[in-house]
Each structure stands twice: as C-alpha cells, then as structure tokens.
Amino acid sequence: MKKTKASRPMSVAAALCLTAALTACSGGNSNSASPSGSAAPGGSSSPAAGAVKLSISWDQQFNGTPGVQNNPVANEIKAKTGVTMDIISSDPDKIKVMLAGGDLPDIMILPPDQAKVALDGKLVMPLDELLAKAPNISKFQTALDVINARLNNTDGHHYFLPINIAPNAKPFSNYAPWIGWYTRWDYYKEQGYPELKSYDDMIPMLADELKKHPTTDEGKKVYGLSGWTDWGLWSYYVPFVYAEGWTESTKNTTTKPDGSYVYRYAADGPFWRGVEFYNKAFRAGILDKEAFTQKYSDYQGKVKSGQLLTIHMGWELDGANAYFKAKGQDDKGFVAQVVDGATSQAYSLQSIVGLNDPWIVISKNCKDPERAIAFLDYLYSYEGSGLLSNGLKGTQWDIENGKPEFTDATIKARTEDKDFGVKTGVGLYGKLQGLGGSTVDPSTGAYLDYGLTEKYFKTKLNPLDKDYSEHYGGTYPGDAWNKLVEQGKAKSLSPAFIPALPALQSQGDDDLAKIEANIEQILIKETPKAVMAKDDAAFQKEKERILGLVNKAGMPQADAFWKKSFEDGMAKYKELVGDVK
C-alpha cells in the first residue's frame, strides 16, 4: 500500500459528527447502523456447500505469489468460507485494460480513479440484494453511502466496499511515522545531532555524510537521495505532504500547511515543493541520477544494500535496516528525521468511512455473487479481519495475561523475515480486510491489530530505535514523536485533513480525468529537466516552461474545478459540524 490517511485526534469528533449527519442524510437505507459499531464479535460465516475458487484482482502488484493462495491464513479462509482465493497481481494499466476489455475477475480491488469508469460502464454488480445476506458489511451502510456521494451516484444502488473501516474510530499510535523522510541515525549522531530548521537543511547534512561515507562496506556507491519512475510522480511530493503538514484528502484536493486549498501541481503546490527539493539535492551532488531511469525494484535493491542515505517510507524501515542487522550492526540504520516543526504521523486515525483508496467490487462477470459476498462478509467480521491482520490463534498469536498478543516468535519473524507475510499470509491480504487495525474488538477490548500493543512495540524495539527514542524522551519511535508534539517541537497532522471531505465534494467527469491524466504524463516527462537545472534561474525557467505546458493541457480548468469542489465541500462540512478551523 502506497498511502494511508491520518489525522490528528481532534478530528475524530468531527468525523463522527459528520458520519452521523451523513447517515441521517442518506435516507432509505434500511440497514444503517450506528457508527460507534455494534458489530457482533466473531464471524458468522461457515463453509457454504462445496468449494469455489474466486479470482480476485489486486489494484497493484501483489506482495505475495499471485495465483491460487496456499498459506495458513488463506487455508483458514477456505475452511471458514469454502472460498479459494486466486489472486491476480495487477497495476493501473492492467486494470484499465481489464475494464476496457470486459475481461473481469470475480472480485476486483479498484482504485477510485477507475470507479467511475466501472460504474458508468455497468461493469460492477449492484450489491443491495446481496447485502441483505451480508450482516457484517451491512453494519457499515454509512461508508457505502459516502462512496456513492463521492461518485455522485444517485441510482439508489451501492457498488463499492471501502476497506479498513474503523467503526469505533479512535486514534492510535504507530510504532514509527509512516511516510516522510528517513535518514541514517548513526550518521546523524556522528554529525553531532545538527539542528534542522527545515527539510531543506537535510541537503547539506546529507552532502557531508556522503563525503564521509561515499561507499558501503562492500564498496558500492552511496547516494544521498534517490527515486524511481514506475509510481508516476509519487516520490516527488508525497513525503512532503506527510512531513510538512500539507494534506491530501483525495487525489485531487490538497491543502497547504496553513489549511488553504491548493492544486496539487500548481506552482505553489506540494508537487513543486518536492521538485525544488530534488533540484537542490541535484545541485548539491547527492541525487542519484538513476532516480529517473530505474524502477521501484531497482530502488529497493539500493535500499536493501545500504546504498542510500534517505528513504521515503516507514514500511521500508525493516527492509532497509535488515542490511545492518545482518551484519550485526544493530545500532545502525534509518529513523524518521526530526526537523523543527515537522508533522508527526505517530498518531493515526482510521475512520468509519474506511480508506479513501482502494475499494472492493464484485464484477458483473462474477460466477457466484452469493458466495463472493459471503466470503467478503466474513472478512468484514472481527474474526475475519483479525485473521487477515494477525493470523491464527496458537500459531501467530495467543492470549497472554488475558490479552491477545503476537507470540515472541511471530514478532521476531515479522521484524526479521522479509518473507513472513508470504509464508504465513499475515498482513498479505490487507486490501480485503474490512475492519481497520485500530478497531477495538469488543470481545477482547484490544485493537484488532495485535501489532499495536505495548508488548509488540517493546519486543520490536531494537538498539537503534531505542537510542533514537530515548534521545527524544520516548520509549519507541512513535512515542518519541508524541513527546516532540507535547514539547511543541513537532506538529500533529493538519486539522485541514478531513477523512469524510471527499464525500461532500463534487467529482469531475471523464473529460476532467483525461485532462489530469494528460497533465501527469507531461509532468512525468518534463520534470527531470527542472530537477537537473544548474542554478535558481535555470530552475525557474524550466518550472515556467513546464507550467506553460500543463496550463496549455488544461491545468487552470482542473484547478478551478477542484477549488470550487473543495470550497463547496467545506461549506457543506461547516453546515454539518459547525465550527471548522
């Protein structure tokens, strides 16, 4: 998963109020349930008569082995539902071709930007009749309504299921920040913990580090900063969105750190913030030029062989630090770089509306819709979601001191064995997990994800993270960031991030989608020229030239549309929840 959404705790109340209001507004939904969640513990499914194999396409490359799934979690799902999962690994292009050609699997994980195509083309199945047989999913009618509102779908049917719904949303603390800028703690320490006023100050710091450590122990070249080409423009701006307090409620609506609207690719938007940073890195001689030619897998190769001084994603930390661990250098590796006033992502929030991206659909070609909905319904139960998140009781987890906990062996394996998910199935099918990890299971009183417990954090804590956390007065990295927020040295995520805002905004039509896709293609092609500008004047000139191209391709039109959509959405939001900062 590339992205997740988070907000500061204060938005919980606002989101819940909005949820209640939306539920009231949705009308005609007989299955509406309280967002605070009265979901019965445990799954209600039992193996239906006969086994069935359902093909399920992922929205991205599947982390495991595609095809018929055979691991403890998949086998347990088969035992409970009778469904054998046949996973199809995918990518955005493949999904578009599947939709255009009508060659659809039984179940699809769809990104929202393809939802309108699927809906208009009647390529997905209306779920309303099926939902009558899906008691677990039906409890989250609100979340389904929100998607309809987001898609301007007024035909009275529901087609899309959000994932990771948290019916009793409350903020939780991550072990470490999720997306942003991560640098080598051992080198930072060696430099004497230099105070960084902004992320731009990382550049001279990284340049110094690179000068001192130009190669790995194995003699491989080290780079200050790198990137990859096959995620589009992601690496340019997403780390900044999370680290500097910009927000991105949906793909199209971004806000500045001060909460005001800005178009993502506008001259003063997060994209150009990132490009400017990359240009500075280029001019400082620390940028890996292969950032413009290599694929993500090549980038990953460099991450895992200690060739980078910066990484972008929290979920890469274990893989990146495994390089040092394998050499017995437990005190070396990457941590989230602390910068004055940076945005903490230690606190996260999942909401009653689920994740904004992606959604689950049953395709019009599904050979057995009833079995498909029964299968999905199981995965929306506490039991099913817990199985996907934690694995099997007695194997991956057990009850310790009256609470469910991962076993020590599981925590060790999760941290050290990069194939743990593939071997066990734990965490492998998160895109089918109906309930979010921060959902509190009423049967245990604990978070659904046993990776959010104190035991897990303490057992996972290695010398590197311990040193880092203690330096900032915390017990684990996420806690250290919480302490920084308490001390006023870091900020919580912007209040401008409103999980349910997309539901209140009007969405663009196909023509707008084409304009925006074209803008992205132009930027993918042209941005490296700006990054490789030799000085400020040359950078400015390139920036203006590229802005000229995207303006010609219709950016002002897209900007105007989303500005109005954002303003209208915010007006509705204010109406519903009152005071909005």
Place this chain on the structure above:
Amino acid sequence: MASNITARGNPGRKKIGKDGVLLFLLSTPFIACMIAFNYFPVYGWVYAFFDYKPGIPLAQTPFAGFAHFKAMFDAPDDLINALVNTLAMNFLNILLSPLAIVFAIMLNEVRSTKYKKFVQTFSTLPNFISWVLVFSLTFAFFSTEGLVNTLLAKLGSSHAVDPIGNERITWLFQAGITVWKTLGWSAIIYIAAIAGIDGELYGAAKVDGANRFRAIWHITVPGVLPTFLVLLLLSISNMLSSSFDQYFVFYNPLVAGKIEVLDYYVYRSGIKVGDYPFATAVGMFKTLVSVILLFSVNFVSKKIRGQSMI
C-alpha cells in the same frame, strides 16, 4: 510444378484444377487467421468516431464524428514528435541494415566450418532474447554501477557514461542495440542468398585473376543485392509498426522526448490517459502514413527495378 490454373474449354475463361482447389484449401486456415487477426480488428476503428467509454455498448455511445481527429491536429506537437522519432530511429535501422550483409559475407569467407557455425549460432541467439531481458542486460552494463562504468572507474576515468538516460544519443543507442540483437538473425537470409550464387562464377573470377575482395565485390554483393532490396522495401513499409517493446522498456523521463514513437504515443493516449477514441484515431493516422510509405516505396521499386511489390 504443374500449373495450378489451367485453361480449358472456352478460351479466356480459366478453370481451377484439382491442385488449385487443394492448395486453396490448404491456405484457407491461414487466410482465415489473417482475416481474424488483421482485418477483423479494423472494425475497432469505429471507436475513433464515438466518445467511447468502457462497458457502454456502441449503440448507446454518443457519435463524435471527426472530433478526435481534429483534436489530434489541433495540438500536433506530441504527434509530430512521435512521428519524427519513429521515422528517425527506423531510418537509422535501415541505414545500418547493410551491416547484416557485411557480416554474412565475412562469415562466408571463414574457412573453419566449426568456427563459422559457432559465430553464426552465437550471433543469432540475441534475436530470441526478450526486450525486457535486453533492457536488464543493458542496465547491468551501462548503469552507474554497471560493468562499463566500473571498468572506466578502475581505469582511472572520472567520466561515467549513461546512454540509457542521455537524450542526445538515444536514437543512436537504440539503433546500436537493435543491431546487436538482430544482426545474426538478419544475416541468415543473406547467407542463404550467398549459398545460392553459382560457384562457377567464383571459379571464373579466379581464372580471370580476381582476388578475394574483387570476387566479393563483383559476385557476392550483386548476388545478394536483390534480396537486400526486397527486405529493404518491406522494412520501409513496416517501419511505423516496429519494436514497440523495445521503446517501451527503454522509455524513461530523461529520454522521453526522443524515444516516444507512434505506438508508444497510442499506448500513452489510450491506456495511460484513458482516451481510447483519440488513441484509435492516432492509430488510424499511423496506418495512413504506413500505406503512403508502402505505395511510395512500391512506386520507387517499380521505377528502379521494373517490378511491383504489390
């Protein structure tokens, strides 16, 4: 071989004989395949005249007329760039195509049969490697930490080469890779053509005092020239549709301006942007240019050789 078509009965009227019927039946599956895979897909052109959206039947899709063609020429920069790139890289390939003849002639002159066969097999193998693997090999050779740059660094050079990300040499680099991949395979047909040259001609030349080079120049080269011309004409007519795989795998933002060919532009417009009717219109434009090239080449061929290809 007996004539397939024999004239019987009424003069001027031809009757198909048994052999003709048999041959026709034998060819039927292939004709059917050609219709199914080459002509039937042409039906898809109809989408260029509609505002097509996936899943919606054509009957319910709004008619757009020539709007997508107009859009293509209203902002022609990308189209022209893709056309120039396509033509430039393919002309370079054509310019380098005589290398296969040179290679075949050189191979033919090798006395050791074992060595000749080894070289022939070894040089033919790259033709069977997929373009994805060719890219991986190229990356392993030319990336910052690749073989070439490592060697350069060990030799004390501070200059690193980066042909994968250097826009200025993209056309030449791609042509070079094409030559590496196809040289051995292309040479096979010339080796066959050389084998078909009457050996007595070489004997006569030797008697006349011709040395090896003279024999090659006056016998071998003229002997393979008709084959070369036929292949040249075919490659010109097919040049707009060649090697999408190659340009797709080598595409990156640094060389995008020089490597985006018409087929890639169709892919980008259709799959990436989701504008299927526009992509279809560009595909039709490509076909039109191909047909013009084919007839132009045919015209030239007719003038030069007195023979028409079609």
